[in-house]
Structures are given as C-alpha cells and as structure tokens.
Amino acid sequence: MVFPRGIVSLAVDCVVFGFTGERLRLLLIRRAVAPFAGMWALPGGFVEAGETLRAAAGRELSEESGVALAAVEEIGAFDALDRDPRGRVVSVAFLGLVRPEDCVLASRCDAAEARWFDLDAVPALAFDHGAILRRGRDRLRDALWSGPLGLRLLGDAFTLTDAQRLYETIGGAPLDVRNFRKRLLATGLVVPLAARQRGVAHRAARYYACRPSPSG
Amino acid sequence: MVFPRGIVSLAVDCVVFGFTGERLRLLLIRRAVAPFAGMWALPGGFVEAGETLRAAAGRELSEESGVALAAVEEIGAFDALDRDPRGRVVSVAFLGLVRPEDCVLASRCDAAEARWFDLDAVPALAFDHGAILRRGRDRLRDALWSGPLGLRLLGDAFTLTDAQRLYETIGGAPLDVRNFRKRLLATGLVVPLAARQRGVAHRAARYYACRPSPSG
DNA sequence: TCAAAAGTGTTCTTGATACACCCATGC
DNA sequence: GCATGGGTGTATCAAGAACACTTTTGA
Numbered sequence: 001m002v003f004p005r006g007i008v009s010l011a012v013d014c015v016v017f018g019f020t021g022e023r024l025r026l027l028l029i030r031r032a033v034a035p036f037a038g039m040w041a042l043p044g045g046f047v048e049a050g051e052t053l054r055a056a057a058g059r060e061l062s063e064e065s066g067v068a069l070a071a072v073e074e075i076g077a078f079d080a081l082d083r084d085p086r087g088r089v090v091s092v093a094f095l096g097l098v099r100p101e102d103c104v105l106a107s108r109c110d111a112a113e114a115r116w117f118d119l120d121a122v123p124a125l126a127f128d129h130g131a132i133l134r135r136g137r138d139r140l141r142d143a144l145w146s147g148p149l150g151l152r153l154l155g156d157a158f159t160l161t162d163a164q165r166l167y168e169t170i171g172g173a174p175l176d177v178r179n180f181r182k183r184l185l186a187t188g189l190v191v192p193l194a195a196r197q198r199g200v201a202h203r204a205a206r207y208y209a210c211r212p213s214p215s216g
Numbered sequence: 217m218v219f220p221r222g223i224v225s226l227a228v229d230c231v232v233f234g235f236t237g238e239r240l241r242l243l244l245i246r247r248a249v250a251p252f253a254g255m256w257a258l259p260g261g262f263v264e265a266g267e268t269l270r271a272a273a274g275r276e277l278s279e280e281s282g283v284a285l286a287a288v289e290e291i292g293a294f295d296a297l298d299r300d301p302r303g304r305v306v307s308v309a310f311l312g313l314v315r316p317e318d319c320v321l322a323s324r325c326d327a328a329e330a331r332w333f334d335l336d337a338v339p340a341l342a343f344d345h346g347a348i349l350r351r352g353r354d355r356l357r358d359a360l361w362s363g364p365l366g367l368r369l370l371g372d373a374f375t376l377t378d379a380q381r382l383y384e385t386i387g388g389a390p391l392d393v394r395n396f397r398k399r400l401l402a403t404g405l406v407v408p409l410a411a412r413q414r415g416v417a418h419r420a421a422r423y424y425a426c427r428p429s430p431s432g
Numbered sequence: 433t434c435a436a437a438a439g440t441g442t443t444c445t446t447g448a449t450a451c452a453c454c455c456a457t458g459c
Numbered sequence: 460g461c462a463t464g465g466g467t468g469t470a471t472c473a474a475g476a477a478c479a480c481t482t483t484t485g486a
Binding site: 433434435436437438439440441442443444445446447448449450451452453454455456457458459 | 461463471473477
C-alpha cells in the first residue's frame with residue numbers, strides 16, 4: 001500500500017447498543033459503496049472541517065441509520081496503517097446507548113440498510129470494526145457501576161427488575177436480587193417514581209427513573 | 217475563523233511525566249515557530265501518513281526533546297474547533313512516563329528548548345495543552361493502582377519507600393507505611409531483588425523491581 | 433387457590449484502615 | 460551511642476456476598 005504523504009483522513013465510528021429487555025443489540029448498517037460494499041459495518045464516516053468529533057458521530061449516525069443520539073463516550077482512536085484500503089484513515093470511536101424502540105431506522109447516504117443485531121449474532125464486520133466493537137463492549141462493562149451510563153439503555157421509567165436484567169446481560173453473570181437492589185439504590189443514580197405497573201398478572205412493580213445528573 | 221472544507225489535520229501531543237524522588241515533573245518544549253512561538257507547550261506535532269499515532273508521538277517526542285519513549289497510554293482526542301489558530305487540527309494525546317535522569321534533553325526541529333518543570337510550577341501553555349495536561353494528571357491518578365503504570369516512573373531497582381513517595385505525590389495524600397507495603401506487594405506488580413542499598417547512614421533498604429508483565 | 437414476579441434483613445466474609453515499636457547502619 | 464530511615468502485626472470497621480420467605484395481583 002502507498003500513503004500519500006502528509007495526508008491522514010479522520011473518521012468517526014459509533015458502537016451503538018440497545019437493550020430489548022432480554023438481549024443486548026448492536027446497530028449496524030450495510031455498506032452501499034466500496035470498500036466492503038454489501039458488508040455490515042458500524043455507522044460512521046469522515047469528519048468535516050467545521051464539526052467536532054461528537055458532532056460528526058451524531059451526524060453520521062443520523063444519516064446512515066436515522067438514529068438521533070448525542071454520542072455518549074469516546075472509546076479511543078483506531079489507527080492501524082492498513083485498516084482502510086482507501087488509504088490512511090484514523091478513526092475515533094464512540095459509544096452510544098439508546099432504546100431500540102425509540103428509534104425509527106432509516107438508511108440514507110452510503111448505507112443500504114440499517115438493522116439491529118443480537119450481540120451474540122453479529123456478522124463479520126468491515127474494516128477493523130470487530131476490534132472497535134470489542135473495545136465498546138469492554139468499556140460498557142467497565143463503566144457499568146461507575147456512572148449512569150448503562151441506565152441510558154432503559155427508558156424514562158423502569159423497574160428495578162428491568163435494570164437487573166440489563167446489568168446481568170452486560171456483566172454476563174446473574175446477580176442476587178437483594179444485593180443488586182441495595183447496591184443500585186445506594187449509588188443514588190435512580191429515584192423511585194409514584195407510578196407502578198398496571199395490569200400485570202402479579203404484584204405491580206414500582207417504577208424508577210435515572211436521577212437527573214447534578215450538573216444540570 | 218474559516219475552515220478549508222474536507223481537511224482535518226491530525227496531530228499528537230505527549231504528556232510526559234518524570235519523578236525525581238521528591239516531585240512530579242512535566243516535560244515541556246518552548247515553541248520556536250508560530251503559532252505561540254516562544255510559549256511553552258507539550259511535545260507533539262502532526263501525524264505523517266505512514267505512521268501510527270504512537271509512532272508519531274514517539275517521533276515528535278524524540279525530535280523535540282531528545283527523550284526516547286514508547287508512548288504509554290492514549291488519553292483521548294482533543295477536538296475543539298478553535299484549538300489551533302492554523303485551522304482545523306484534532307490532536308490525540310498520549311501519556312508518557314520516564315525517569316528524568318535517564319533522559320538527555322536535546323531540542324531540535326520546531327522546539328527552541330526542552331525542559332522539565334515542577335508540576336506545580338507549570339507556565340501557561342500553548343493551544344489547549346492546559347486541558348490536555350489536566351486529563352493526563354487525572355488519568356495517571358486513576359490508573360495508579362490498576363496496573364504497573366506508575367512504577368514506570370521509578371528505575372529498574374527501587375525501594376518500597378521510593379514507591380511510596382511516588383504514590384503519595386501522585387495521589388496527593390500521605391499513606392500509611394505498613395498499609396502501603398501490604399497493598400503494593402499484594403498487587404504482585406513488584407518482586408524483591410537480592411540487592412540492598414549500600415553506604416546509607418541507616419538500615420539498608422531492599423530493592424524491588426517491577427515484575428515483568430505476564431504478556432512477555 | 434394458584435401461578436408469577438415483587439419485595440425485603442441478617443449473617444458472614446473479606447478487604448481497607450488505624451496505629452507504635454524495634455532494627456540495621458554510618459558517623 | 461545516636462541519629463536516620465527500614466521494616467513489621469493486630470484490632471477495628473465497612474463494603475460486598477450469601478442466603479429464603481412473604482406479598483401482591485390477575486386469571
């Protein structure tokens with residue numbers, strides 16, 4: 001491969017997770033154009049001169065999949081020399097967390113299709129997106145208990161059982177009901193709401209919400 | 217400011233810390249060329265097409281200060297639109313840790329001078345390097361007990377008292393002697409050597425070394 | 433009255449903290 | 460023999476882990 005001297009292109013890629021109540025899902029787009037045309041890939045693309053990396057991530061995500069989301073967290077730069085056959089492209093990856101049911105998928109631009117995949121049934125990905133995905137998963141796991149990050153995968157109102165399913169899915173291990181509740185409540189990240197479940201064939205669970213962050 | 221469309225330049229910057237046994241020091245270069253000519257700045261510069269970010273960081277560091285070091289850890293991308301008056305430049309920052317006494321400072325290229333500064337006497341810095349430095353400090357603090365990172369600031373052989381001074385300096389708080397020793401030894405990151413201090417006017421301390429990492 | 437999930441406290445274990453004295457060496 | 464820093468153990472406290480039964484609701 002030959003590198004045009006003095007030119008390094010900058011791109012962003014988004015690892016966007018969703019949670020269905022049962023499983024973790026990953027948002028992918030099918031590439032419409034070369035390279036890797038027809039393959040599945042993380043949403044992403046080149047950064048334009050007048051936008052920040054987060055803005056670029058949000059724009060590409062929205063363009064390619066219809067998902068509107070401010071990128072949540074930077075997970076690192078990917079810079080292998082041969083990661084893009086077009087030449088020298090460095091990509092900064094972001095982690096995004098949404099509820100799939102809040103999203104209306106729509107593909108435009110260089111995406112032929114946008115879809116959610118079960119995280120344990122992800123196809124082979126274009127570029128080095130497999131490695132980026134792994135870093136995204138790791139980051140999500142590590143950040144689970146150090147902030148409200150994971151709770152973004154739940155809606156505005158959720159039961160503690162919902163939250164527990166989520167934490168178990170991300171952590172990959174079952175958790176004790178009582179310890180989980182004590183621990184999550186002790187973080188102060190969630191607050192109880194007045195409302196409860198209606199019309200369930202068992203005792204109605206109380207709803208909780210993610211506490212508004214202290215910084216506004 | 218006007219951005220030439222479609223062009224984003226990519227740079228790297230290095231937050232290089234050293235430890236003298238007493239104080240944390242930061243490696244800075246004085247800029248020889250515009251912008252910010254004459255001001256102090258973190259070593260760094262533009263990435264060339266055929267090199268990885270780490271390689272670029274190592275090269276710039278060596279060119280501008282004479283310090284040879286494989287960059288240790290990526291600490292994030294800095295991408296404010298107006299961070300560089302020359303136009304749109306995104307910089308990926310790296311953390312580096314060395315022993316100042318192992319380094320022969322030499323400035324070349326666009327550095328007029330390279331110097332170590334006490335971390336609590338750092339001058340105003342060019343670009344957004346003040347913010348980068350803050351992130352570097354935070355990262356060092358956070359990573360202290362989660363890996364061998366901090367120990368790179370010490371030599372091949374060090375006493376536990378040396379290590380304690382270092383951890384106290386980085387953490388900003390005094391530590392209990394016995395608890396520190398237990399904790400550090402329990403991490404398994406250090407191994408005792410046969411050698412002891414010679415010629416000190418008190419009981420000779422045992423030397424320790426950073427244990428070779430399991431991955432080679 | 434049964435099925436299905438919500439909800440709740442206590443004991444035990446483990447890791448972190450607080451704390452004070454004797455040891456080796458050079459001068 | 461004294462000044463200087465090296466080196467060690469135990470009791471206490473707090474956080475995390477293990478563990479089983481009662482409550483509510485709709486069908």
